[in-house]
Amino acid sequence: MLSVRNIQFQYSPDLKFQIPDISMSAGDELLILGKSGSGKTTILNILGGLLKPQSGEIILNDTKINLLKGAELDKFRGKNIGIVFQKPHILAPLTVEENLKLANYFVGRKEDQNLNLLKELGILDKRKSKVNTLSEGEAQRVSIARALANHPKLILADEPTASLDDENAQAVIKLLQEQAKKYSAALIIVTHDQRVKDHISNHLIMGGLS
Numbered sequence: 001m002l003s004v005r006n007i008q009f010q011y012s013p014d015l016k017f018q019i020p021d022i023s024m025s026a027g028d029e030l031l032i033l034g035k036s037g038s039g040k041t042t043i044l045n046i047l048g049g050l051l052k053p054q055s056g057e058i059i060l061n062d063t064k065i066n067l068l069k070g071a072e073l074d075k076f077r078g079k080n081i082g083i084v085f086q087k088p089h090i091l092a093p094l095t096v097e098e099n100l101k102l103a104n105y106f107v108g109r110k111e112d113q114n115l116n117l118l119k120e121l122g123i124l125d126k127r128k129s130k131v132n133t134l135s136e137g138e139a140q141r142v143s144i145a146r147a148l149a150n151h152p153k154l155i156l157a158d159e160p161t162a163s164l165d166d167e168n169a170q171a172v173i174k175l176l177q178e179q180a181k182k183y184s185a186a187l188i189i190v191t192h193d194q195r196v197k198d199h200i201s202n203h204l205i206m207g208g209l210s
């Protein structure tokens with residue numbers, strides 16, 4: 001379902017990363033751990049098609065993501081990959097509901113499950129609220145809802161628990177796991193938060209620079 005092989009990536013000749021091969025099936029979960037600066041966000045961006053590796057391949061359900069570009073890549077990503085960014089990428093002046101509709105609109109999807117999703121994430125009562133009026137935890141759940149709005153086959157989450165207390169950190173991991181299971185998506189979380197280790201058994205440690 002997801003196969004990542006022989007990836008070579010460098011920002012510059014003295015900033016090269018060792019990217020491990022990854023193989024995942026639908027419903028699998030993977031935690032990528034590593035200290036600050038080891039390249040966790042970098043690998044996540046490569047997997048999400050936001051950064052192009054110099055060589056190697058990333059195959060998601062028979063599509064070689066590394067060969068796509070421009071509008072084709074944007075559309076494929078919008079439909080198949082849900083990214084929960086470290087800092088929420090949601091449009092603050094829009095309402096919660098409008099943010100989700102926009103995600104649907106970009107890939108030509110009929111919005112049929114948005115209210116359900118907001119309910120499952122515990123923010124249905126905030127659907128008419130502008131995102132810039134929400135608490136940090138609520139905004140983060142909107143960011144998760146937005147990433148899941150098109151029922152992606154691959155969910156990538158960058159430090160989703162970074163600014164959360166223990167209770168909320170656990171709740172967010174559980175939400176991501178439940179949503180991934182529901183849609184048979186592969187779930188990859190990158191973090192330096194050791195608390196997440198107890199909830200996902202499959203780990204990969206980023207070795208940092210090569």
Ligand SMILES: Nc1ncnc2c1ncn2[C@@H]1O[C@H](COP(=O)(O)OP(=O)(O)OP(=O)(O)O)[C@@H](O)[C@H]1O
Pocket residue numbers: 011015034035036037038039040041042043192
């Ligand atoms: N666009 C870029 N150009 C050049 N260097 C970059 C770029 N983006 C990141 N880097 C460098 O690459 C290294 C890895 O960055 P990255 O954000 O992937 O690390 P990380 O493991 O996610 O760190 P953190 O846990 O602190 O978020 C860092 O040294 C960073 O300064």
